[in-house]
Amino acid sequence: MMHSIEVSTENVSVLASTLANGGVCPLTGHSVLQPVTVRNTLSLMHSCGMGAESGEFSFKVGIPAKYSRTGAVMLVVPGMIGACFHSPGVNHKDLPIRAKHFFTKLSEVYSFHPFESSVRQRAVALCPRRCRSRSRLPSTARARSAARCCWPL
Helix, strand or coil: CCCCCCCCCCHHHHHHHHHCCCCCCCCCEEECCHHHHHHHHHHHHHCCHHHHHHHHHHHHHCCCCEEECCCCCEEECHHHHEEEEEEEEECCCEEEEHHHHHHHHHHHHECCCCHHHCCCCCCCCCCCCCCCCCHHHCCHHHHHHHHCCCCHH
């Protein structure tokens, strides 16, 4: 049985961005996925995409994600961002350690959790959906720098 295919983080990032964009490929502008397919895919990613740690990840981070045992993680914030990260070094449940830490920190800084606004628990969390100016958001370079940060294994 085939368990995987050969892809790059760039290929998976395009897929993630397409899911975040409601099924429209950001490179071509063509609709390549039906809205119901996007909804169903994101629902599965949210509920079981992180394997044995899906419940905890959904509870703490609240972002649809899918991981591979090789250390790749695809992340989708509907209407905002789709990305793929490669983070070698997995825990006892085959979950990429640094990626999990990065997503937890990302969720602490930005209110991407779907229930964040109803709880209003973190008044200091930034809401990128409410920013009137894109210049207020951290630059891509700063985000990449944060992703490269070496958290202890």
